[in-house]
Amino acid sequence: MSIRELTCIGCPLGCALTVTLEETANGVEVTDVTGNTCPKGAIYARKEVTNPTRIVTSTVRVSGGTAAMVNVKTASDIPKSKIFDCVEALKGVEIAAPVQIGDVVLANVAGTGVNIIAARSIAKN
Amino acid sequence: MMQYDLVIVGGGPAGLAAAVAAKDHGVDSILIIERDKELGGILNQCIHNGFGLHTFKEELTGPEYASRFIDQVLERGIEYKLNTMVMDISADKTVVAMNREDGMIEIKAKAIILAMGCRERSRGALNIPGYRPAGIYSAGTAQRLVNMEGYMPGKEVVILGSGDIGLIMARRMTLEGAKVKVVAELMPYSGGLKRNIVQCLDDFDIPLKLSHTVVDIEGKNRVEAVTIAEVGPDRKPIPGTEIRYTCDTLLLSCGLIPENELSKSAGVALNPITSGPIVGDNLETNIDGIFACGNVLHVHDLVDYVSQEATTAGKNAALYVQNGAAADAKTVEIVPEGGVRYTVPKFIRPTEMEDNLTVRFRVGDVYKNMAIATYYDDELINKRKRPVMAPGEMEQVILSKKKLAEYPDLTKITIRIEEV
Numbered sequence: 084m085s086i087r088e089l090t091c092i093g094c095p096l097g098c099a100l101t102v103t104l105e106e107t108a109n110g111v112e113v114t115d116v117t118g119n120t121c122p123k124g125a126i127y128a129r130k131e132v133t134n135p136t137r138i139v140t141s142t143v144r145v146s147g148g149t150a151a152m153v154n155v156k157t158a159s160d161i162p163k164s165k166i167f168d169c170v171e172a173l174k175g176v177e178i179a180a181p182v183q184i185g186d187v188v189l190a191n192v193a194g195t196g197v198n199i200i201a202a203r204s205i206a207k208n
Numbered sequence: 209m210m211q212y213d214l215v216i217v218g219g220g221p222a223g224l225a226a227a228v229a230a231k232d233h234g235v236d237s238i239l240i241i242e243r244d245k246e247l248g249g250i251l252n253q254c255i256h257n258g259f260g261l262h263t264f265k266e267e268l269t270g271p272e273y274a275s276r277f278i279d280q281v282l283e284r285g286i287e288y289k290l291n292t293m294v295m296d297i298s299a300d301k302t303v304v305a306m307n308r309e310d311g312m313i314e315i316k317a318k319a320i321i322l323a324m325g326c327r328e329r330s331r332g333a334l335n336i337p338g339y340r341p342a343g344i345y346s347a348g349t350a351q352r353l354v355n356m357e358g359y360m361p362g363k364e365v366v367i368l369g370s371g372d373i374g375l376i377m378a379r380r381m382t383l384e385g386a387k388v389k390v391v392a393e394l395m396p397y398s399g400g401l402k403r404n405i406v407q408c409l410d411d412f413d414i415p416l417k418l419s420h421t422v423v424d425i426e427g428k429n430r431v432e433a434v435t436i437a438e439v440g441p442d443r444k445p446i447p448g449t450e451i452r453y454t455c456d457t458l459l460l461s462c463g464l465i466p467e468n469e470l471s472k473s474a475g476v477a478l479n480p481i482t483s484g485p486i487v488g489d490n491l492e493t494n495i496d497g498i499f500a501c502g503n504v505l506h507v508h509d510l511v512d513y514v515s516q517e518a519t520t521a522g523k524n525a526a527l528y529v530q531n532g533a534a535a536d537a538k539t540v541e542i543v544p545e546g547g548v549r550y551t552v553p554k555f556i557r558p559t560e561m562e563d564n565l566t567v568r569f570r571v572g573d574v575y576k577n578m579a580i581a582t583y584y585d586d587e588l589i590n591k592r593k594r595p596v597m598a599p600g601e602m603e604q605v606i607l608s609k610k611k612l613a614e615y616p617d618l619t620k621i622t623i624r625i626e627e628v
C-alpha cells in the first residue's frame with residue numbers, strides 16, 4: 084500500500100487529495116481517495132495516479148518566414164512521463180515557411196503516437 | 209486629417225473583439241491601430257495551452273486563440289494599421305499616431321475604444337537592495353525572448369512573484385533545460401491559478417515559498433546569487449531565515465498594471481484601485497464616446513472575459529456612432545465593500561443597461577466558505593455562497609434590469625463578502 088498527495092485542479096478550491104494505492108495482480112489500483120469536496124476530485128486523482136497526461140507546448144525555428152520561431156503543441160495529451168522526451172525530440176527541428184496552423188511538424192513524437200502540430204501560421208518572407 | 213467613425217487603440221484580443229462587435233452592429237468605418245508588427249497583442253508570446261476554455265470549449269494556445277479573432281477581423285474587411293504607435297488622444301476624439309511610412313497622422317474619430325492592454329510592474333517599483341547586474345528580467349520579457357526570439361536568458365533561475373506569467377515561465381525554462389531553483393512569493397498565497405501551480409511547479413518539483421521575498425542580489429556584471437528570506441505579517445524580512453541560491457537569472461513576476469498614459473492625456477478619469485478608467489454599464493469613460501475594455505480597463509485572469517467585455521464595448525461604441533451620446537438617464541453607483549476591492553462597471557443606468565449585466569471584480573484576500581452579497585440600498589437581494597475566493601481569480605455578479613425596475617428610487621448597490 085502507498086499514499087500519494089495531490090492538489091485537485093478541477094476548480095479554484097484546490098482540494099488537497101490523499102490517494103491510497105494498492106498493488107494487485109492487475110497492477111496498481113486506487114483503493115481510496117479522501118480530501119475531495121466533490122466527485123470531480125476523485126476522478127482527477129484516479130487519472131492522475133494511474134495515467135497522468137499533459138498537452139506539451141514548445142517552439143521550433145522557422146526559416147524564410149516573417150517570424151524566427153513558430154509555436155507548436157502536441158495534437159492531444161501525452162503521458163506525463165514523456166514530456167522531456169517530447170521536448171528533446173523537438174531540439175534542432177527547423178521548418179520552412181509558410182506554416183499553417185495545424186501543419187504536422189513532427190509525426191509520432193517520442194513514440195507516443197501523437198503528432199506535434201503548428202499552433203500559429205507564419206507567412207513566407 | 210483622416211476620418212473614421214471608430215478608432216480602436218490596440219490590436220490585442222480586446223481590440224479585435226471590439227472591432228468585430230462594432231462591425232456586426234453596423235459600423236463600417238473602423239480603424240484598429242497597433243504598434244506591434246502583428247495583431248494579437250500579448251497572446252502572441254503566450255504559447256502555453258489553456259486559452260478559450262469558456263469560449264471555444266477547447267484548450268488553445270495564445271496564438272491560436274488570437275488567430276480565431278484575427279480571422280474574424282479579416283473576414284469582415286476591417287481596416288488596421290500595424291507598426292503604428294498612438295501618441296496622443298484628445299477629449300475631442302482626435303487621435304495622433306505615428307509610423308515609418310506616413311510619419312505623423314491625425315485621425316478624427318466619432319468614437320474611440322481604448323484597448324491598450326497592460327504592462328508589467330517594473331523592478332524599480334520593487335525596491336530590491338543590491339547592484340543591478342545583468343540577468344534580471346521581468347517574466348514577460350523572458351517569455352518574449354524564449355518564445356519569440358528563441359533566446360534563453362539563463363541556466364539557473366530564481367523567480368520572484370508567483371503570478372501566472374512567472375509560473376508559466378518556470379515550466380517553460382525547465383523544459384528548455386534550465387534549473388529553476390525556487391519561486392518566492394511575498395504574500396501568504398499565490399497570485400496565480402491553481403492549475404498553473406500544479407502543472408508548472410509541482411510537476412517539476414519546483415519549490416514555491418510563500419511569504420518570502422528577495423533580500424539580496426549578488427554579482428556586479430551578471431547575477432551570481434540571490435538570497436531570499438521569510439517575511440512576517442508586516443511583510444518585512446525575518447532575520448535568520450535567509451536562504452542563498454546561486455543562479456545567473458532572476459525573473460520578476462510581480463503583477464500587471466493597465467497602460468493608461470494615453471487615457472490620462474485625453475482626460476479620462478481613472479480608478480486608483482484598478483489604475484483603469486472608471487466606466488458605466490456601457491463601458492464608456494467619463495469622456496463621451498471614449499470606451500475601454502480588456503486589460504487597459506482592469507487586469508483580467510482569463511482572456512475569455514476580455515473578449516466578452518470587448519464585445520460589449522464594441523456594441524456600445526456602435527450605438528454611440530449611430531445615435532450620438534446616450535440620453536441622460538439616472539445612474540446608480542455600485543459600492544464595493546467588505547473584501548470586494550472594486551467593480552467594473554462602477555455605475556449603471558437601470559433604464560438603459562442590458563437585460564443581464566455582468567459586474568466583475570476581485571477580492572482582496574483569500575476567503576473560504578463565504579458568500580457574495582448584493583444589496584439594493586439596505587435590502588439584501590442576492591447571496592451566493594462561494595467555497596473559495598482568491599485575489600488571483602476574478603469574481604462576478606449579474607444584475608437584472610427587470611429586477612432593478614422594481615426599485616425606481618434606488619440610490620446605490622452594494623456588493624460585499626459576508627458570512628454565509
Ligand SMILES: Cc1cc2nc3c(=O)[nH]c(=O)nc-3n(C[C@H](O)[C@H](O)[C@H](O)COP(=O)(O)OP(=O)(O)OC[C@H]3O[C@@H](n4cnc5c(N)ncnc54)[C@H](O)[C@@H]3O)c2cc1C
Pocket residue numbers: 217218219220221222223241242243244248249250251254292293294295323324325326327328347348349351372373376464467470501502503504508509510511514
Ligand atoms: C507579459 C504578459 C504575459 C501574459 N501572459 C498571460 C498568460 O499566459 N495567460 C493569460 O491568460 N493571460 C496572460 N496575460 C494577460 C493577457 O494580457 C490578457 O489575457 C489579454 O491578452 C488582454 O488583452 P488586451 O487586448 O486587453 O491586451 P493586450 O493583449 O496586451 O493587447 C494590447 C495591444 O495594444 C497595443 N498598444 C498598446 N499601446 C498602444 C499604443 N499607444 N499604440 C498602438 N498600440 C498600442 C499593444 O501593442 C498590444 O498589442 C499576460 C499579460 C502580459 C502583460
Ligand code: SF4
Pocket residue numbers: 091092093094095096097098118119120121122123124125
Ligand atoms: S475536488 Fe471538487 S471542489 Fe475540490 S478542487 Fe476538485 S473540483 Fe474543486
